[in-house]
Amino acid sequence: MSIKFYNTLTRKKEDFKPIDEKEIKMYSCGPTVYYFAHIGNLRAYLFMDTLRRVLKYNGYKLKHVMNITDVGHLVSDADEGEDKMMKAAKRENKDPFEIAKFYMDAFLADIDKLNVDRPEIIARATEHINVMEEYVKKIIENGFTYQTEDTVYFDTSKLDKYGVLSNRNVEDQKAGARVEFDQNKKNISDFALWIKAPENHIMKWDSFFGKSYPGWHLECSAMGCKYLGDHFDIHTGGVDHIPIHHENEIAQSKGYSGKIPANFWMHVEFLQINGGKMSKSLNNLYTLKDLEDKGYEPLVYRMFNFTSNYRAQINFTFEAMDSAKIALNRLREGYLKHCEGNSDVSNDEITAYKQRFLDAINDDLNMPVAMSVVWDVIKNPNKSQKFKNLLLEFDEVLGLNLKNYKKEENVLPEDVLELVKARNEARINKNWTESDRIRDILIEMGYTVKDSKEGTIVQK
Secondary structure (H helix, E strand, O other), rough: OOEEEEEHHHHHHHOOOOOOOEEEEEEEOOOEEOOOOHHHHHHHHHHHHHHHHHHHHHHOEEEEEEEEOOOOOOOOOOOOOOOOHHHHHHHHHOOOHHHHHHHHHHHHHHHHHOOOOOOEEEEEEHHHHHHHHHHHHHHHOOOEEOOOEEEEEEEEEOOOOOOOOOOOOHHHHHHOOOOOOOOOOOOOEEEEEEEOOOOOOOEEEEEOOEEEEEEHHHHHHHHHHHHHHEEEEEEEHHHHHHHHHHHHHHHHHHHOOOOEEEEEEEEEEOOOOOOOOEEEEEEOOHHHHHHOOOOOHHHHHHHHOOOOOOOEEEEEEEHHHHHHHHHHHHHHHHHHHOOOOOOOOHHHHHHHHHHHHHHHEEEEEOHHHHHHHHHHHHHOOOHHHHHHHHHHHHHHHHHHOOHHHHOOOOOOOHHHHHHHHHHHHHOOOOOOHHHHHHHHHHOOOOOOEEOOOOOEEEOO
């Protein structure tokens, strides 16, 4: 059983060797709960889920931690800009703790709809302030910090190298900085660990530094260490985390324990919208609810993500979603046909399919190739219970919930039934203009219309 993952730390695909064969320890950067997650955010958690499912399919047990950032997080990953939680509190005229609870619940509801397997531990930052404080104290004790009047900074010049993940040059960063260098910092790459809270700052706690709050990079290092120890197997996140957030996590961990915390760093690429970036100005920050309102069930978005490897950018269009919707329905119909089949197939054929599927998912989660194996099983002309069971086994990785799928009965709403009745009467009376008019109304309502000897047949 060989699994290969691309490791951002070494910039190559490597054989995955767990620290402990009995249990994989993994950490994933979770959401900052100041607003609804958009579909670009959700791609990261679908990737996280696929990784979980592949490891479990290979027989591993997991101890997986995901944080919830429900405490101050600046608009920029660097130490500048407005605090996102405070900004949301002002926008909605609510307490930031109330904001965090509402949007955390909304996020968890979204990942449940996507059939994302929840991590074993979901850790809220606000419930771990003392853990973070003790972590900072150890970094201070180890001599990796300096203090200004209102901030404890991490001193990156004390490291053997800063930028091991992104391989960037700090001096180049300073030369190309778009903002004026913060004169409170000794080095442009230094970052805030602990911040003294202004009088009007709501989210603050008593600490060794007075009324204060943690820098946002800190929570992942502190909570990862609490639950997984100072050395674990895998750390996941988006590619946007590589240059600052994950570099700072590594720096903090080195300051705390002298170790890079994870052996494998795995990052999911961006989702593009119609070939470009998502942005508020373009009004294309779609949420899962936006997709549902347009007639796409959440699992269609899950299916759409299987068309690309997690390390490649994927281009979202509604045409692509239409294709994913058709594909999901065909997969389900194909599964049901195997449920009804009674053909006998050889165990060698089943074994060959299993090996091809395993080879694909263990090759850095190559889901497009894995899906090609699934389609070969679906299209096999011999409809068999063995293929049904094989598809259910594959679905442990796909997460498309095939075992609970049943063909929906064509139950039409009362207003649609009235239109069908009126159209049948128009056809009997050879009033073709009226018949066409009603047909067009039904199509606009999202129904297909077919004529038969028995009358109008309408389906959603």
